[in-house]
Amino acid sequence: MLSRLTHRLSLPKLQHWYIYGLATFFISTLLLSFGLVIYSSDGSQATKQRIYEDSLWNSLQFQLQSYRFLNYLVQIDENDLPLQGAAYAQYDLLMSRVDLLRNGEVGYLIRGLTGGRTVRLLNIITGELELISLNLSKIEAGDLSYLDDMTTRLKRLDNQVNEFTVLVSQDTNKYIAQQRRALGDKLERVRILMVCFLASLLLLCLCIAKGLSVYRKNHKDHKQRALEVQRIHDEKAKILTLVVQETRPQIQALLGQPGRHSGTKKSNSALSTNIKETANELLHTINMFSDLVLMDAQKLNLVSTTESLRSSLDNYVHIFAHKLQPKGLKLVTYVDPDLPDWIDLDFKRVKEIILELLQNAITHTSQGSISIHLRPSSVAPSQPHNGINSHTSNMLQIAIKDTGFGLEHALQKHLRTSPLTQSDQHSILQSDIGLGLSLCYQLVHLMGGDIHFSSEPNSGTEFWIDIPYHAAEKQPEKNNNFVCAEQKRALIFTRDEHLAKFLGLQLKDINIEAGLYSEGPHHEGEEIDLVIITEPDVISPETESHILHWQNNGALVLYDHQLELDPEQCPYLARAQSLTFPLTQSQLNIRLKRYFNAQKT
Structure with a gap:
């Protein structure tokens, strides 16, 4: 329950980033809205207006240039010869105005938006001007006999040019009026949409203001609940500390008493041994609960001691000897000779880890054997963790293997998804993997190590742990281990x-x-x-x-x-x-x- 409560306490942080996102959306949308208004009111209107002005201007320029060309032809006499291309120049100016009316955006406007009469007049005028160009070369050559015919043709086109100019002006003005009305309607719709959009932004501002108010309240509640959770952890730690302080002396006194029971010496010895082993197991269980509570309260400190690795392991395994015998299980230990005997390590926590994994092996093994193998680890020391310097530490691997029926599929699933894949090691669901394995995973993480396992049905299970340690500066000079002189x-x-x-x-x-x-x-x-x-x-x-x-x-x-x-x-x-x-x-x-x-x- 505390884990779920702690998870809920992290929600205000998510709300905090959510509010930042809404504020960014509000500012960017507001700038976009003003840009849209400016673009809608200026850009399109300016472009359309330029096209309309070009069409009117070009038609008037064409009418004016036709008058100039006619006036130029009328004033030509023999004294002006040779013309030296002057007639061609005047003709080209006139035809350039025709080209502007036939091509480009102006030509598209005349063809598509004016009446058919306007287009036909433009085609007739263009055809007549092209016929006039045939006689123009003769005039340039000095033959003025064609001059009267050309002026007569141009005078006949005068009415058609005037009518064309009037029609372009009328159709263009009509189209301009339609476009202005349509543009006005569109701008009115844009204004309505912008009013609605601004109203929605105002509503969003109100929501943000309400969200900030809720956020402040939740943040305040978060602090209060965090303090309450920490207070609960502290109370649990104090209560369990008192329980341990009250029960440990009695258990230790029980362990120190010699057998004083009636009966045979053999039966008294077996009973005394059984009582001591049970008391040791009970003391281990109390220590396990104490460490779990201290880890929840984040008050568990690792205490390294210098002890003999082999002697410590010998003492640990005999605590569960009475549990091995009813099943006929055979437990063997082996410490690799490459490991130093005396090392600096938190032996109290290592004992808890080994005993819990040994208890798990006994539970999942109905017959067969169990091994505990201590050896140097091939894993490189991790970053400094809990006061352990990675540059001077080595890695110890503890492997516990059994020949039992293997771990349940559900338990394997929880072990692979809960302990090591969570960023918060205290979120392990103890109800899913059990208190013992939960303690192992949390202690190994606290000690800066890693824990892994493999399990196959009816083939057994193996847990292996890699934890850092320091070799003691002074190792015993004499090795009392017996070695046969001859193999x-x-x-x-x-x-x-x-x-x-x-x-x-x-x-x-x-x-x-x-x-x-x-x-x-x-x-x-x-x-x-x-x-x-x-x-x-x-x-x-x-x-x-x-x-x-x-x-x-x-x-x-x-x-x-x-x-x-x-x-x-x-x-x-x-x-x-x-x-x-x-x-x-x-x-x-x-x-x-x-x-x-x-x-x-």
Whole structure:
């Protein structure tokens, strides 16, 4: 609910940008409206007016030039000869006026907007003038006998020219009046539209003013609700802190008490162990709730400590030992030798992450094995995060794999869409992925790391985490881990290849080459120094004789302590030793060190 409330509190920010957008729209639209008014009132009217004036002017100029050409012809006498092209020049001026009336925008106006009589008159006048041009060349040559005929033709055209000029003037004036009326109507419509548009803008201004008022109110409510949410988080943190402070001493006291129960020593020891493991689990659950609340309140601080990585892992896995036994699950751990033993890290949070992922593996595994693998990560350190310098830090990878039935499809979907794709890590829906996985994802993010997973139905699930750490400046000089002086060989009897792989990794560090048993005469004549049995049903009678032979030659036989074996049917049990799970490197190392050193003496 708090996550949804926090999401709602971000809405005023969206409203803020929305108001800016409306203001920009208002200003741009207002400028466009004024531009439209100016354009409508000036541009079109000026263009039409220019065309009308050109048509009237050209028709009058044509009439005037026809008078000038006639007057020029009348005044020609023999003293003016030779004319030297003067007649041609006057004729060309007259015909240029004709061309202006026939072509261009003026010609289009005369052809399309005046009557047919006007066009016919213009064609007749043009034809007569072209006939006159035939005699004009003779006059230029000095033959004035054609002069009277030319003047007579021009005088006959005088009435037609006058009529043409009158018709152009009448039709043009009529068209101008129509266009002015149409333009006036259009401008009136534009004015009406502009009034409506300005009214809508005024309404928009009122809406913006109302929106600003609502925004201020929402912004104020947002601050109040944010303070209220923070206050709720603080109260939750205080209450849970008090609960932890009150319950932790009792749990720790319970962990420190020796077994004082009636009954056999063995039963008292088992009961005491069970109580301690349950108390540790309860203490871990309380710490988990405390961290979740502190992260919601944004008050969780990481505290790095310098501890042994291998010893810490050994302590962590034994907390859930009592949950492994009822299912017969086998948990093995392996820490890569390339990792430093002592490192600087928030081990408290790493413990919570490992235990929660281990709990998830136990839940989704009905039978089989679980492994915890600590190794150097190939991922480069990210940017400085929570005080960790990326230039001096390394990356640790924690991989937890099981052979169970896999994660549910819905859970996988939520894991892929909720935790890492959200910009706000606190928006993870805990009801969808559970408190434990939610804690893991948030802690890994807080520590500056990444978490990934893969899961296949009936093939198991693997989670791997990459987190930064610092190697401690001083590492222990002495390494007490046992290593066989000469390489030895081990044979593992199990169908669980995953378990055999990690047992092989543990034995490899002790200089023991491990192999997985396979049916058939593959192992006859081999010298085996160590036999590990987790599934005795794969052992045939013939193989039992081989085990006895190896045992007689000094081989150590280890078997799962949860197996219910009959010594009469398994003669090798007489000298075999039990092997308990979870099995860590240090446990196996100590067991083999004790045996092989005793064998030397």
